[in-house]
Amino acid sequence: MAPPNRTARVAVLGSSVQRSKSGHPKRGRTALVRRLVLVVLVLLALALLTISFRSPTSGALHDVQGAGSTALRPFQIAAERVAQPFRDVYGYFHGMTTAKSQNEKLRREVKQYRNETLKYQAAAAQVPELKRMLRYQEGPTFPNDFRPVNARVTSFPAGPFTQQIEIAAGSHSGIALNTPVVTYEGLVGRVTNVGPSTSVVTLITDADSAVPAKDLTTGVTGLVRRGTGTSLILDRVPKNEVVSKGDRLVTQGTRDPRYPDIYPYGIPIGRVSSVGYSDNAIFVQVQVAPFAQFGSFDSVTALVSTKPASKLP
């Protein structure tokens, strides 16, 4: 805004023209009115803003605003109705142009969700087994001085000649050679080869396996070994000992501390399925049905000793 006595430069003449001291009275009045209008409007706006800010949800101004909003609503609806066909046309063409990419995207999503569903279904199928395993680990039959290392079975026996499985846990998890391996059902075997993150477990159904066992009912002891095929037998039971069908067999554990057994006492092995006596045999022929279902478990528990390793003399 120029001061009243401003010198205006006339470009054409290149000389300055001095305005009269009093200025143009009409122009002065106009400027005054203009400033007055601005000040009044700004003050009014500030007053509205203040009142509205102090009582945003009540008061006379709020009621007036509500009435005004109601009065304006028909105009807004009319505007929306006028715009709606254009919006629909835009939406139609926009939908057409994006339909292909959306279809592709949705197909990818369906594929992803299908994979995730399969994954969740597979995980859900494992829940009962894991729950039972957890119950076993927290139960009273879990051996003392051992901690559980749960591991997924990564490979199963390829045939009758290989009675070994591979598990996804190794020396990094504390697993060592001869670490007993169980499921919530019973004894599985022992670790016979250890890598950093994998181990090989030789099952008790292997020909080289022999587990000292005890009949919980009669207290008879013997060795659980592989019988004919992949069945198990309780070997080395003298004929004068009594073993009955249905007796439960568990690991015998260490009898002499000088010769510690690799299996702690009390791990279920199986149930006596038949008992046979033969005149020309020295021992009773005891068939054993193992508790562990060797062909069906997905995960096992390795029993890692928490006791410090004993030093050899």
Place this chain on the structure above:
Amino acid sequence: MSFVDGVKAAVLLFVAAIVQVSILTQIHVWGGVPDLLLVTLVAVALLRGAVVGAVGGFFAGLIVDTATFGQLGLTSLMLTFAGYWIGRYGETTGRDRAHAPFLSVAVVTVLYAFGLLLVHFFLGERAPAVPVLRGILPTIAMNLLLTAPVYALVRRLLRPASRSDLSTEVQLLG
């Protein structure tokens, strides 16, 4: 300004305000929203001066605040300043310049956005600067696209004021 011109300007601003709150606020392009009301106000203020710009801005803001049930007086305050300032520009240096509407719209869009941000900040309300900054360029672009047709329409409805109607406190000759 004649009574008829006043009515025309009022109708223009009213329609622009209704269209703005009903339709254009739903159009988001890269974070920006076209502001038909601001562009119309700029056109009216450029053609009719500061007083009409300020009064028009005040009442247009009042319509917006009422229709949206917003903070009453907030938009009025900002549009009053915008209308007054653009009106002064039109009365003085912007007169008869072809680029004046475009320049005014671009500058006022920025000042209006920052003004609103500032007032919200002073009121202790949520004032997110990042979305405003992100949307400022698309808003300017869309407002500039609106400027030519809107200015042509307003100029057609409101005949340009005669020089005697306008303030001549500062007049560039030549």
